[in-house]
Amino acid sequence: MSPVTDFLPPSLLTASGRKRRRSQEAAEEDEPANTLPSAADDTDKHSVGFYLNRLAGLGVPDLTTPASHLSLCISLSDIFSDGTFYGCQAARRVWMAQQGIDRVPAHFPGIVDALLANYITDYTDAFLFERCPSLYQATGRLLFLSGDSAGAVAAQAAWMRAHLGELADRTAIVRLTGLFRAPDPETDTPSSVAGGGVHHSKFMLLHLADGRLRLVIHTANDIEYDWVHKCQGVFVHDLCLAPAACSAPPGTMGHGLVRYLSAYVQAARASMQSARPRLVSAGGAAALRDGMSVFVRLVQRADFRALAHMHVVASVPGWHAMREAQPAPFGYPALATLVGTAALRQRSPATRLIIQCSSLSSADMSASVSSAGAAAAGPWFTRQFLAALMPAAATASVHLMWPTVEQVRSSLEGYHSGIGLLASAKVFTDRPSLSLPAYLTAWNAEWSHRQRIMPHIKTIAACRGDNGECDYCYLGSANATPAAWGALQRQGQSLRCMNWELGVLWVSAAGDYSTNAPLLWHARDAPRGPPDPTDRRSYRLLPLPYDTAEAALARYRRGRDQPWVSDRLELLPDAAEDAVNYAGGGVSGRPK
Structure with a gap:
């Protein structure tokens, strides 16, 4: 009996179950x-x-x-x-x-x-x-x-x-x-x-x-x-x-x-x-x-x-009070509070903030923040989300990583892999959303062998230089949308979250020499020894699927690259020689 069937009571080994398990055992050999x-x-x-x-x-x-x-x-x-x-x-x-x-x-x-x-x-x-x-x-x-x-x-x-x-x-x-x-x-x-x-x-x-x-x-x-x-x-x-x-x-x-x-x-x-x-x-x-x-x-x-330099970042449905001395415990204000110690404010222009997700939904729609008050009026993505993560004094460049139409078409599963990559065409074309295209960066995952595998992972990473060092990294369920991270309402006095979301945040000890806390490094550029021979701190590796080096973060080419959207018919055949319409109801309610 295989290790799989060792767990099962005999009464559960039906004929169909035995057939499935024989197939699974055969697959496991390969x-x-x-x-x-x-x-x-x-x-x-x-x-x-x-x-x-x-x-x-x-x-x-x-x-x-x-x-x-x-x-x-x-x-x-x-x-x-x-x-x-x-x-x-x-x-x-x-x-x-x-x-x-x-x-x-x-x-x-x-x-x-x-x-x-x-x-x-x-x-x-x-x-x-x-x-x-x-x-x-x-x-x-x-x-x-x-x-x-x-x-x-x-x-x-x-x-x-x-x-x-x-x-x-x-x-x-x-x-x-x-x-x-x-x-x-x-x-x-x-x-x-x-x-x-x-x-x-x-x-x-x-x-x-x-x-x-x-x-x-x-x-x-x-x-x-x-x-x-x-x-x-x-x-x-x-x-x-x-x-x-x-x-x-x-x-x-x-x-x-x-x-x-x-x-x-x-x-x-x-x-x-x-x-x-x-x-x-x-x-x-x-x-x-x-x-x-x-x-x-x-x-x-x-x-x-053992997880002293890690945090939970969550969203809970409801209205959460925004107090100056005590920001909301959920949503993007909670994330901003935690990364505020990561010294992003003092970084050089080489710092990069990479936001990567599988749904943009109404991420940049002005309607989502219409009642937020003058201080945050305008597109949610820039006026609220980015403003919280990257204060005005910061000089980091922002990369919103999103697959192009061609990357989806040429993926291993062609257009079918676009299921779960949810973004309406108007997110990139409506006047309130004109800020989004400026941040768009193509999916790059050659180093992890996932260039032709479309992402469902959601990450936010602040990286600097080309040596792989990271200030912080978020991994979780939240896409870059106001439903996930919350949007200011009631003249900025409340944060309204609509989804349940949960993620984990790693914060590097970069610049904090009073502790032996670990440094964060991209696994692609893992140092072979201590990053600094005089520094006793160890390092921890982040296997981000994409490359964070400046040269690898390719901005969309004007007139050539088009962002993948989930409500438009693609006419060119994909890798499977299919021309499939995943518009409207074709992706509605599917994984995100």
Whole structure:
């Protein structure tokens, strides 16, 4: 029996299941061996827990750094199987000492509780349980949060009831929406809904049986297409669990994560008290409240000291007060507060701010900030988002990385890969949006072997010079849109966020010589020794799929390069000799 079927109860090995597993075993023989470093190695000393998704099925080779031979690619199955993800040897030694062991166990300890949250989901054996069979053996609670349609969530819930046996009684899937629900053809009429907003966060919490809490924040929808055919980013880190809860100091990653998870509990309670729930689907509020409370308590027990220079950046649907002494704890003001210490204000003209996402939506529409007041009137992208991240005194150049029509057409999947790259043509042509084209930079991913793989990853990186040094890096679910990051309303007194979003931020210790905090470097330009022989600080590697060197950041060529849009018919045949119209309804509601 294969390692996959070892996890499955005999009653679940149906004929169709046996057939799928035989196919999977055959496919696994053709795939390269798992290149994750073994627990005894010291090869992960430069890791920050940032990986790219493995694309072996597409013939894309894994990445390793020449400096440390560190694997920079993992698959979804890796997250639910053997291996430890500490990012540094010190954290691993702490955990091993707490467990009274001298080496990491060779076998996956199993899952006690698991929380998986996403936008578009397939939580059945057609996808998730097929690749992550250890979920079948969970001894505690399984909680799934989805932003998918009511029909899709209902179908997944029915599958769980029919196939999980006794585990189904400890399993819940809850459908969440944004502040304003998007119309659902099954339950809503156009007049009953105002605006849009979705549960867009993509993260996991796995409580392992050996006393670890595995935190995963990533960019892929939980569907096969996203994990296998798109360029994605994954942060994963194992946290030690203390016997009792402790209070994380404000400003730390633990404090931010508890605050974000607690917002789900608050939304559930508000929904239970409201005659017309707006954030949680009917019948799911109690399951959300009870289940999320379990994971809040687990995070309160987690040791985040190894992640001292990392932060959670989140958005929660609602109106958040903007006070001068205390900015909003969510959205782009929270990001601006955290990166304000990264010394971007004092950098030279060689500093580059690279914003890369998979949806622009109404990113630069003036209507999105019409009530923000004179101080922020005008396009959201420039007057609010960029102004917060790059004060007027800064001299950094801004690059909005977005694939061209030709890059999508010539990708491995042709126009089909444009699904998930959402931007209306008027974002680039309307008069309020004329600032966007000036920032456009083509997708470049030659170094990561992903030039012909279209991105679904979302990042923001501040880099300087051509030596690969980074001031900070964001990886998460948020696209460059006001729905994701928030927009000022009520004359600038409130920030309105519409989506649930979650990301992680790495901040370099550049310029701070009072600590031994690590420096951040692009893995493409990993130094072979200490960046500064007189500096005792170590460095950590960021496997950004694109090159951050000035020469590699190619601006759109006037009259030759056109940005990919999701509402226009492309007439030239693509790599598959197809001329496909992905306009309007062709991409509406698809992964983003």
